[in-house]
Amino acid sequence: MAEIQTILVCGAGTMGSGIAQLSAVSGYRTILFDLDSAILTRAEQQISTQLQKLEEKGVISKETNKAASERIQFTTDLNLCKADLAIEAIIENVTIKKDLFHKLAELNGKETIYASNTSSISINSLVEGFMYPAQFAGMHFFNPAPVMKLVEIIQGAQTDPNIIAVLVGVAKQMKKIPVRCSDAPGFIVNRVARHFYLEAMYMVENRHLNIEQADAIMEAAGFKMGPFKLMDLIGLDINYSVSNIVWEALQKPKRLTPSSLQKEKVDAGDLGKKTRKGFYNYL
Template identity: 45%
Template sequence: MSGEWVTRPAVIGAGTMGMGIAEVLATAGYPVSVWEKSPPVLERARAQLEKRLVARVAKGRLSNEEARAITKRIQPVQRFEELAECELVIEAIVEQLEAKQSLFAQLDELVAPTAILASNTSSLSITSLAGSTKRPERVLGIHFFNPAPLMPLVEVVRGAETAQPLVERVCAWLAGMGKEPVQVADGPGFLVNRVARSFHTEAVRMVAHKLARKEQVDRILEGAGFKMGPFALQDLIGIDVNFAASVSVYEGTFHEARFRPHYQQRQMVERKALGRKTGKGHYRYEG
């Protein structure tokens, strides 16, 4: 293991990001407690995890024994109170500030005063989350990117009162697991999502104004060296997640015009065209 100060981390939320983070930690050798309030979500997440591990075994990237060990280390907990002994809790629930603040307030009363509370939020204020606790110096952002097991970059976000030695310790811990942590200050969208707003929303505007088709935009940008065009990437991330980040940055900058989301993004969320996870988004997906 790469961090002696952590022996049993926890992840709250078993969606795409939550289970992906749990997989990262389990692969590094940690027994991971996972709490998810929805049993169907947890069951689906575990099935998807097993499918991913089978694929990695088939490609020779894991042995059968390693895959079984990873699965065994990810341990769902039935009661929220079972997280009390965890030294590090990473929250990966819905991207809504009020929901996260409520969760952090509950965790603050549950875990030890020395425990670290982290959020995987992609754009919400870490300072606001820390303000829901009595330990703002021990609250920070640990923002993994999707898919967490494959993407090396992790933003380590320092809130207004986060202790700098804690930030450095977390960065060293992530680096020990093979990740590439980057320290960023708390601000709307942090670093990556702040820059990415133009990549996504300007592409939507161009298509809405009939300057190009979605397929053309994706093909041209991929030809220019991007691994994925904006529309294919939005479908992978989730249209709802991407729209929430756009709204968060827009509101966090006091409605700065250049960050204004496009109404078509909201319409896609309203009709559940969320990308790969619903089988339709900017493109359609089978299976």
């Protein structure tokens, strides 16, 4: 079975930065790649702050903090992106993801494992035309990646079962709970959770309640975050795109119609916490 020493994380946004932190803390040499140097700088600062907080809380030792920081390399240079496992966490767009995987495969070859952190794009569609389909799978972390325990490991029609076993091993090394799932639209969590977001938005659209009430009520009912706070954390562009992909993949059922309320926010560029404005304002 392939031994993973180096993990490449592509995309240094909300998810990529958390996955890279997790990878480095878990002992892997880690490369974090993004096209945008400003986002990479922000990720570097964010990881350093998070590791410092973990050290202060006694979750990791000073030595682990230092070793993890030294294990991460930040780069905008694709030529440096050589690894045993490449985890892609870039924009939720099939064409752009496929293009990146093609370039990574040319650089890395057939031994590397290629995994996508996509929330909703079918693994079988991502792998169409890919050089090494048996080496390709889904590895879906949840937000924030260093905190959330669940990782969905998605087996495509052509994925070698040994690759799934390696990814399960990596997730366990990261102290996560890996769950194997099939390549169904939205996989498991994002399919089930669609209603959590959509019904809340439909109710607000129909003026049955406002966003603050919806969040307060769901939190009082036991959810850690209400739907609107959670969508702001996820990113409204990502969440809206997942809704569209799942809806289309299931032949556009009325019950899963994407919300116009969310589309308006996305069109206005109010994407949630990452742009400091979404359903709420973040100063």
